[in-house]
Amino acid sequence: MSDLFDIDAQAVRLQQRDLPPSSLPQSQTLPPLELIHAASAILPHPSDPGFLSGQPATDVARHITEHIVPALCGQSQSSRYFGFVTGGVLPLAEWADNVVSHMDQNVQVHLPEQSVSTFVENAALQMLIGLLRLESEWKGRTFTTGATGSNVLGLACGREAVLQKKGASVGELGLLGACVKAGVSEIQILTSGGHSSLSKAASVVGLGRASVKELPRNSAQPWKLDLDAVERELARPGTASIIAVSMGEVNTGGYALDDVDEWKRLRQLADRHDAWIHADGGMFEPNMPKPRF
Template sequence: MDELRHLFRRAADHAADYRLSLPDRPVGVPVDQAVLNEAFAGPLPDAPTPPERVLAELVAAAEPGLVATAGPRYFGFVVGGASPAATAADMLAAGWDQIAFNAVTSPAAVAAETAAGTWLKELLGIPATASTGFVTGGQAANTAGLAAARHQVLADAGWDVERRGLPGAPAVRVFAGAERHATIDRSLRLLGLGTDALHPVSTGPQGAIDPDALAAALRDAGPGPTIVCLQAGNVNTGACDDLRRACDLVHRHGGWAHVDGAFGLWAAASPTTRHLVDGLETADSWACDGHKWLNLPYDTAFAFCARPDVHAAAMSYAAAYLVGSGGAPAGADLTAESSRRARGFAVWAGLRELGRDGVAALVERCCALARRFADGLSAAGFEVVNDVVLNQVLVGFGDDARTDRVVAAVQTDGTCWAGGTTWRGRRLMRISVSNATTTEADVDRSVAAIARLAHGIGGELVH
């Protein structure tokens, strides 16, 4: 037992050393993937290897290929660094090794999910009676929400999709903004609805769905099973759909309103940004990530549904050998996973660590830092092309080729990390500010590095 204790402590020490190094280490460095692959490769040993040696070999092999995504100057994707309490809780979850299938396999895991789900709904303004499925990410959350939507709109048309499948079913129409996230399309493929069911709706100047265009599309489509996918937080601009007006339109046409709020739904947690998602409580289902703006460990996300019975009908199953199944929906009844890790412990700990005020402050600080980014880069002579309403900043450095060269230079430099994107036909740098540890000094240091690198690349700036 002393050996086990020593091993776990060594692992925790390695993890802590890495996390403490994040403010100073290069965010991303060029890596020879073939060399990295070789460090992990080689024949599987015939004989057992002592655990402490395995751990040391793992650290040595992985260290050169670690990207400081949990650090304060990573702005490439909408990801946060897991908070101290949430990370420690996740370590405990690994040590406890619980199966969060139901309250029989782990009463504690289900209790943590139940409590954390209640807190999440309070923070986001989702009805307290809604169900909460703890899933792996936005893809799984959107799929669960759209599975519930598929169930209900077909049930309203007199069709039991869980029993009869889709062959012969009434056609389901799915409306979504032209700038929806790609996970919506994949969810439709996974659910058998197919992307041909999708009717793109035009968007406004910042990428939010055009309510007038949605109204016209619903009117022209006429009666029939209808799902509308709305968005809180455009992945490029941060823009949010007019949820109140859109949900009202959907319900007047007898449809189901699903909100993809992977990161933007957290606007509801702050009084300063709540207006951007006004009306979210009138939707039927919601998808939201925890490992993005809430700064929880991977993989943590949530599928909420205003109709718990529909949620469970779409996702759950029962079997004679599964003791405890078939009761009140919880755990695996609300997700597509049976062998589920107990991710609710980290969610509970992260929320407890921050509290209501801490979550609001996190959202407000990231939004303020995004505006600081935009102001700094604009003052340096570069073009900020979006309205910075949340934590997303889009920057142009002239023509597309020059912008791509600047993005590549920034990623190689290591001071910070930002990605490239294509929006409205232009190549742009996309900056996402989501980390609780990012400071004004981190933003200023990053702006200076971006400006230094951009001014060193030839070509004319375009405004």
């Protein structure tokens, strides 16, 4: 890590993005199976003598470098795609990630006279808002840990919002108490081609996996949301609704809605029935035009 902040030393790696693919070092996406087996075989085991004994730092680093690293998948060093949306990383992003780990800041506490970290995060969020063409003063913004974390946060916000519109608060009364006060017997999550983390998040925030209802437009394109079915579900008495819209289904990159008119209709339905819209941005289909919503 001694050369992390030596930009001249980092220049070769940072400039790789602009080089032709033929000139770049070719990295294997997957390691040879024998290396995986070899690395697994020498991992500490509870039956080993000295299982929890400390080791010299240099020995640990050498073990990781010589045995563990060669047995890891190498998609970050390659343009090749590897599952679970962990494809290659831009050289600059890789370097920045190392900086973040090295400096180990705490951006959950705003200490403007002690660190610029929270200002940096806020600036990055504002740039993301601009990229997504949202309002410049969009106040609800934060970074999450990933798919499950973002869905947990989105569903928690939605759960609170749909019950607040009926005069109750989960934060004050708890989920059961808020539902009783609001006269709600069910909170449902309407989606199409929902990511597995959506159901996981539903269980975490107390709505349950069974609350997730798939409403595909057809069997050929299950990620397309059936707005007629959404309208019927929203009209059910005693029900509060969260609509989770797939903004790039992870297997196909397909969008739940086709155009601005469908988004407008969904927005009108949500407003009419006091529903919450949760946009689940999985990944983007490269060849799909990106309309202004």
